[in-house]
């Protein structure tokens with residue numbers, strides 16, 4: 001039987017893409033930077049960036065993918081006579097590979113904490129902040145456990161990809177995304193009903209324009225792109241799977257809105273509890289792996305349950321994102337070789353896991369190995385946050401706005417003239433002028449910082 005290379009329904013397509021977008025970025029990074037850069041003030045800027053730029057980039061990738069029915073490199077090559085644009089596709093494959101390898105490390109830590117919530121390790125750490133931090137430091141810099149957990153997680157991702165586009169990705173997303181919403185809502189209810197929860201809500205939402213610095217605005221833009229998984233070719237691949245009669249504009253809006261809503265819910269699940277239990281919010285891994293276990297342990301035995309729910313939520317979010325990353329590499333390799341989907345998936349499972357292990361070890365035993373003064377993990381973190389994604393996004397949007405034929409774009413967005421596209425004039429301006437300029441600012445400031 002020939003493998004079905006498209007999603008079976010609009011809802012399946014939306015669930016899969018929301019699965020890609022909702023990841024570690026929503027659950028721990030968004031809440032933290034939102035609080036840090038002025039709460040409500042940051043939120044306004046973030047919403048503008050997400051809807052005016054993020055969704056435009058997403059629609060461009062969908063158009064490129066669905067029109068060409070190819071993976072990134074061939075997609076660019078088939079839509080323009082100038083074959084050099086293929087390089088943007090190549091860059092996106094490199095980006096996806098490094099993001100996946102790094103993502104696996106964090107996902108492995110999350111898997112460990114799911115297990116630690118079940119076997120009582122998290123609970124046994126009590127409410128001593130020092131004990132929890134040193135447990136995290138000891139675990140994450142270890143050799144075997146992080147690697148073992150990484151491999152377990154990565155194998156689960158592989159199994160889903162081997163299931164295929166409909167039976168694997170689509171079906172798993174259709175189950176896991178509603179489940180994820182349920183988990184985050186349960187946590188929100190708990191968090192918001194704790195005494196003194198209001199302080200956390202205030203931290204997240206009350207607008208403080210004095211904290212909204214230039215750095216904060218850049219962070220909002222970077223986060224908007226990262227959170228929607230745009231500018232990396234993943235949405236080109238998923239775009240090629242979107243049913244031909246779906247409205248790409250509506251699809252992109254649903255995904256953008258869901259991704260943003262889940263990020264806000266995650267903030268409401270985290271900060272009211274953090275403040276209510278008398279802790280300070282921290283940034284980076286410290287927030288979820290050190291502060292939150294502290295918070296859960298102040299809740300007594302119910303805390304064990306909430307700890308499990310929280311880390312499961314994080315693991316599910318990471319899983320559907322990792323699935324879209326491995327799928328991008330798999331589909332790309334299968335298109336360029338004769339080895340087929342399954343073999344491609346296995347090859348990239350091994351490659352990304354091997355690099356993931358290398359990055360994991362660079363947090364611990366190999367921390368002496370440095371590239372431009374950074375450990376391998378910090379180096380790839382920089383590549384993945386500051387350099388590669390905005391560069392790929394810029395290449396994609398310039399191609400879309402200035403190289404690809406406008407007739408094709410209009411035809412694809414309107415499903416051959418059958419849909420209304422009143423948004424088009426604004427969309428076109430955003431895609432041709434605003435988005436490239438904004439991305440250039442991000443890239444230049446990234447280099448200068």
Ligand code: TRP
Nearest residue numbers: 021023024025026226227229321
């Ligand atoms: N959007 C994901 C998150 O919020 C991370 C991510 C960035 C991603 N680029 C991606 C996931 C590409 C899948 C594919 O955590």
